[in-house]
Amino acid sequence: MVKVARCVTYNKVVGIFGFSQEDHIGKISFPPVQAVPSFPSSFPHLFSGMEQLCCLIPCAVDQDPYFRMTHDVAPRIGCQKPSLTESRFFPALQGESTKMSASDPNSAIYVRDNEEEIKKKVNKYAFSGGQDSAELQRELGANLEVDVPIKYLNFFLEDDDDLEQIKKGYGDGSLLTGKVKNLLGDVLSELVKRHERARAQVTEEMVDAFMAARPLPNMFG
Structure with missing residues (x-):
């Protein structure tokens, strides 16, 4: 340094x-x-x-x-x-113009959030590119370029065909904002549950062994 x-x-x-x-x-x-x-x-x-x-x-x-x-x-x-x-920049829930911050727990989804907290954050704080009313949404569709739920689904929804169908429906107005946010809440909740199950298998001894400064065998083999 x-x-x-x-x-x-x-x-x-x-x-x-x-x-x-x-x-x-x-x-x-x-x-x-x-x-x-x-x-x-x-x-x-x-x-x-x-x-x-x-x-x-x-x-x-x-x-x-x-x-x-x-x-x-x-x-x-x-x-x-x-x-x-x-790499693509991962936005805070409030949108591209903001950053996730530990001082604002509503700016991000945490792996220790429960299902209720996740869905509340997504529904209340995730910046939407949808229109101000259901009528306008059906008429004009959503702006996918600024929509945070779509950006998160780009990262976390594993089925590309499902993702394209959601984008198409949301963009042409046949899907409403609430539906898309509910889909994201389900995807994130399942991801966090999987993480919790995996984390429960980890012991302090495993963490100490993983974090220890040590040679790594066969790095270039």
């Missing part, structure tokens, strides 16, 4: 991230922390003697500035530049 920090001037980091004089030093010192996991030398127990490995980073577009900075720095400290695959 110190090596990276020495290669990035204050003016450069302001240009990349838009920091102002009022921002605290934690924001300014964080980019090197974000950068160094993309270098094999940060994990000697995994990649000893493999310092020239290249790192592939899946991330959303909001993480891109950190790794554009890392691209510039990597050759100067003898490391390979990382590569990115920019």
Whole structure:
């Protein structure tokens, strides 16, 4: 982290991230922390003697500035530049213009939410691209580009044919917003129940073993 920090001037980091004089030093010192996991030398127990490995980073577009900075720095400290695959951004329940936040429990569905909580959050807080009334919805259909239930179903509904039928019906007005939100509530509730059943099988010893810093056999075999 110190090596990276020495290669990035204050003016450069302001240009990349838009920091102002009022921002605290934690924001300014964080980019090197974000950068160094993309270098094999940060994990000697995994990649000893493999310092020239290249790192592939899946991330959303909001993480891109950190790794554009890392691209510039990597050759100067003898490391390979990382590569990115920019993934779809997963929106908060309130829509694309907001982000999930721990300070707002209604901005996201949590794996410890029960079925009633999940369906309440979806019905009350999930931003809809549907029309203001059932009559208008049947006439005009929904705007699928901004509709959060559709975005979530894109991720979580496993049957692509079912997804296309829902999109078609919602987009042409034959499906109402309430129906689509109920479908999403059912999908998320079942997913969380499966997670709960799996989590119940996990012991503290299993967690400790999984999280331990250790060589991983046959990583490249």
